[in-house]
Amino acid sequence: MHEMSIALAVVEQVARAARSHGAEAVESVRLQVGELAGVVPESLEFCFELACADTVVAGARLLTEPVAARARCGGCGTEWPVGMPPDLCCPRCAGAETELLAGRELQILGVCWADGPALAPTHQEG
The missing domain is CATH 2.20.28 (Rubrerythrin, domain 2)
Incomplete structure (x- = not known):
C-alpha cells in the first residue's frame, strides 16, 4: 500500500519543520490530493494516523483537499x-x-502548530 509510504514522508517533513520552528505539537496538516494521484484518501488518513505515532505529529488531523x-x-x-x-x-x-x-497533485499545503500560527511549507511534494 503506497499510502503508507506517502504518510511516512508527510510525517517526516512535518516533523522536520516542527523541529526547525520549535513547535511542540501539530494540530493539523493540509494535503492536496489530485484525482489521478492514485491515492485513496481514507487509506491515507488511516496510514497517517499510524505514521504519526510517537512523533510530534501524533494526534494531528489530516485535512485532504481533492483536486479534480x-x-x-x-x-x-x-x-x-x-x-x-x-x-x-x-x-x-x-x-x-x-x-x-x-489532477496529479500530492503536496503539503500547510501545517497548523498546536501552539502557534500556521506554516505554509517551503518545500512541497508533487
Whole structure:
C-alpha cells in the first residue's frame, strides 16, 4: 500500500519543520490530493494516523483537499474534466493532443502548530 509510504514522508517533513520552528505539537496538516494521484484518501488518513505515532505529529488531523482532473486539447483548446477512468480524448474534436492541467497533485499545503500560527511549507511534494 503506497499510502503508507506517502504518510511516512508527510510525517517526516512535518516533523522536520516542527523541529526547525520549535513547535511542540501539530494540530493539523493540509494535503492536496489530485484525482489521478492514485491515492485513496481514507487509506491515507488511516496510514497517517499510524505514521504519526510517537512523533510530534501524533494526534494531528489530516485535512485532504481533492483536486479534480482537468485536461486541455492542444488542437482546439477545449478544456474538460477528465473523470475516472480518465478520458483523455477531446470531447469536442476527438483529438489526442492532450495536456493534463490538474489532477496529479500530492503536496503539503500547510501545517497548523498546536501552539502557534500556521506554516505554509517551503518545500512541497508533487
